[in-house]
Amino acid sequence: MSEFKLTTVDEFEAATNRLLETGAKVGADAWQIRVKNQTPHCKFGESGVCCRICSMGPCRITKKAPKGICGCDVHGIVGRNYLRFTAGGSATHSDHGREIAHTLYETAADGNYKVKDPEKLMRLAEEFGVETEGRDIYDVAHEVAEKGLMEYGKPFGKLIFLKRAPEHTQEIWKREEIEPRAIDREVSCSMHMTHMGCSSLPEALIRQSLRSGLSDGWGGSMMGTEFSDVLFGTPREVETEANLGVMVKENVNIVVHGHDPSLSEMICEYADSKEMIDYAKSMGAQGITVSGVCCTSNEVAMRRGVPMAGNFLQQENVVLTGACEAIVVDVQCIFPALGPLSKCFHTKFITTSPVAQMPDSDFIRFNAKTAGENAKMIVKTAIENFKNRNNDLVYIPDMKQKAYVGFSVEQIEKKLDGVANTHVDEMGTMVPLVDCVKSGVLRGAVAMVGCNNPKVRPDAAHIELMKKLIANDIILVVSGCSAQAAAKAGLMDKRAKDLCGAGLKRVCELADIPPVLHMGSCVDISRMMVLASRIAKDSGWNISQIPLVGCAPEWMSEKAVSIGNYVVATGIDTYLGVEPYAYGSDVVDGLLKGGLEDWVEAKYTVEHDIDKLGDLMIERIEEKRTALGI
């Protein structure tokens, strides 16, 4: 076995620089250049004090002009902006979940989409009150999908999934009046509240931010996760690889990018078929390699072991290799820059969703009913493009790491069963994990999520924090681009146990896991909510008492703020490396970083010094331990 060594961020950057040289040759633009052009950023925007909600403005608050034209003060403006930002993220995740629900509705025994995890379907049916006895599985699937879709617009009641939370958490939500009603309603209500002449009371705006966030985490995202599992299988531990080195020079390279697995699953299916492989060979390639970027990548990696070419800020790099025949995208986090960039190479930039249409792309409209044909056409397009490669431009950095991914709650439960003792313990619980925490073998856990952001040295915050935490016997559950940063570095290789403190190392050895557990894409942060709830139930602690914190050191999107709000509202302290656009109001800022604790037993902490951010998390975890007397 070759010696195990983490790949460093310096090495990532050296590879990127080499690719940027290729870019320079062909006159390509790059985010590194655009960041320079956009710096310094507008302070009014960044602090959240700019209001452009009506056409009397835009108004921006300064010492000299402390009120907008309507008289709204800085707290109202910042609060409204914050809520709109949240609603944007919540809408995005939830609409993703809705698409998946529609796909579930399209399943048929002989259709493009089938039910791959009937067991989970049955559990959901029970949860949703759908009759299963003696019924065809597809009838059940359709009714569950419909019931799920109703969650978006039901006129009365609260979200069904809220019942998954511990009683104490549910009571808090009720007490604080932040229990989400229908998913879409919370987005609409947010837009309504922030309309000119509605709410300007910061407390009300932040309360709705929490509710809108919860409708994402415990609604739309959770739906996206659960229905994806029914459709494509609940993730199980699978071995894969990460970083650009997964692209194969001799093969047709198709890169899937975005968030919705419906399309990418289908592409993987076809790319794997003999027919397509033979076709690729007839075109002079040795085979077909599908790899991924961003959360679509996380989805197919977790279920199929499809390798991960990179995360958010690496999306241009895959094109810069000169070896990418097609970059196929669905929704969210896709740089419009990919269009012009692809024109500098032979790469086909294929957009597929009416939600994400972009200039300089080939639009192949993807539809659940015609998914098979669409996917086949995309794969063929890529294959036929192989011959157009300019071999002089091809450079794939020889850089990749092995990764074990696929740690759904179900898989974690199975791993825990593996270290339980059948003569003593009950199976199917989180008790072994709780015991590790109680005894001090593990100090706690950090749920690290989120994006890349050029405001932070990309990937460095994720990787350095993870290294610091695992060395302190703190286990990581990660998702999204954070997960890919870990995988690229090698932190999802089981040999990374040697970088851990003695406690986490032993846990890794006994449970046969890497120290950083890949739980999925960004909608899969809902899995972390379920995990926290299970831990609370099996430990007798409230979620806020668990030595567990959330962290998004490099976050950038509206979705991330929505996530942050539901994580905090669930009782988990959340640590950010980038300020939300809210520091312009000491009231809003104070609420987020302090006042929320009185409402939901958790709050935000923002710290730009990443090392210090790590220290703060460790401190908080130890505080929680002390409070528990463990």
Next chain:
Amino acid sequence: MLLFDIVFNGNDSMYAEAEKAVNDAIAKYGEDKAVGFPDTAYTLACYYAETGTKITTLKEAKEALDYIKTIMLRERRLDSAFNSGVATALSAELIEAMKYVDGQKPYEEPYLGHMTDAQIRELGVPLVTGDIPGIAVIINAAPSVEEACALVKSYQAQGNFVCLVGGIIEQLKEANYKTGFNVRVFPIGENISSVAHAVSAACRTAMIFGNITPGDKKALQEYTFNRFRAFVNAFAPLDEKTVACGAGAIYYGFPVVTNDMDYTPSVPKSLIKQPKVEEFNATSLEARDIKIKITNIDIPVAFASAFEGEIIRRGDMQVEFDGSRVDCAELVHTCEASEIEDHKITVVGPEVDDMELGSKNSIAYVVKVAGKKMQPDFEPVIERKFHNYINCIEGVYHTGQRDMQRIRISKDAFAAGFKIKHIGEVLYSQVKNEFDAVVDKCEVVIYTDPAECTRIRHEVAIPTFDKRDERLESLTDESVDVYYSCILCQAFSPSHVCIVTPERLGLCGAVSWLDAKATNELDPAGACQVVTKERPIDENLGAYEDVDEAVKKFSQGALEHVTLYSIMQDPMTSCGCFECICGIEPFSNGVVIANREYAGMTPLGMTFPEMASMTGGGVQTPGFMGHGKHFIGSKKFMKAEGGIERIVWMPKELKETVAERLNKTAKELYGIENFTDMIGDETIAEDPETLVAFLTEKGHPALGLDPMM
């Protein structure tokens, strides 16, 4: 209290005791007084394994205390708890060592204290083969004497080695429960510090078989964690010192199962709370991932390798069968499938009930086997296992082989309903179990009728043995086309590879060329692989490209070259469980051989354990080589250096064992009569000067040979 704090406190207490013990000893004997445990080359083994430093004097013991203090970390992290656990074990080892200063014998039966190197080496083979699936260390008194006995018995019946510390020893004594190394129940000591002797055994296993460099803490921990299948059962009430020792055990990979429900939190797969003592066994085995080979044989007594060493004294004996006095035989006989009725067991003659108490009787058992892949060459291989099979029966004892076996059935076994037919049941089940790849059908006929026994012995068995001996005689290294590699030991000794040839059996003494061949047939992907001998480099040295390739492959690159016949140039490595070791004696140009059982000094100034520590663990040490007893009479014994005429010294008992074959070989090779008379032993010389004088007087040929180095 928090778990880590309990560990820290327990560590502090044990350390304070160690400090006092060392200071008291210094006050009494002075700093220069020697320190060490008897019959070991690894003194003090735990400290040596952890640090690479041997402790030989009280001054060094005091220095060790300073080191131990440095690893007593107090952070609220498992790393600190683990280090404190190790510090506790090292402190305990010092406490125990102080008990042995000045030749004191601190332990009296049933307490045994320190385990010798020879005992550890003896455990090597059964640990490797899984005959000893695990090592249980039981601490404190069980809730009742009955539960104590039942728990120990449950482990013993599965073949596990059981170490005892504290109150449980008195409980077993009270119940007259047989204990001792031979029955694999090893009462160590009364105080918790004596658990250091169990840790010492684990550390020495790592150094002896695993070739772990003393001081390589990480490699030591990985070895014990991955390969040494020990676990701890600790009865309530636990105290801080016991928990601190537990932290050490868990660090080394040995889970602790306890019925103390409130004192500490649980830690998955590491510190497990089990209120039911009757489930300690199953809970522990699962925690340590030990799989027991289930041999459910329908007999009224237990069947397990733990009973292999059981001795039945005359007074405890119901009846015996003795091939040296009356006609007896044991034989495997290959038949056509149509001639055999599977699982038929017939007893021809009287049953045990019909025999007089204390009587000596005849017995002959013929195990008929049939199978498409069965070969006559496998008959002796199967037959040789009978000793082991019959010995594993609780209350039945077997020695010898062929027509010279002796069997005793104890009164207890008889009272439990054990009959002659049950021997047949055991033979049938085990042959089918272990040789299922070649034996399709098996039938057993047991004769106790004296006339039938005489007939079987003289008309069937002896002619068969003669034929086999002829075949064995004809089997030489030159007459066969292939050799076999054997890596049976690699579970324990990861880089050792044996090359087994007809004239050179495995150094454990347990694997002959025929055994290796059968093992290969039974499991073609298993421990023994064919090694061709088509590309000789030097036939005198026994160097072959094929052999080098095999050794390189199976040692994962740790070894590049091995010669079959030289102890000076690329000698074959040893795992550590060798029966004998030979080492060069420079004054006489010869070699000295010592066997594992020999406890005295050799003219090299080294005991067996000390010589043995020179090699083992898969390393090549020119001038030292481990080997089987049978190899001593081989024409290939260090042939490259001149052969057996180099042997100048052996323990008397070993000399007598090998005399017949050795003398025959000497006569054939050099025309020397009664060669063994020229070889020294401990009654003649224990130092080189006296030995050379003796050899000169006898005209030993080695004196005239070229020096080996």
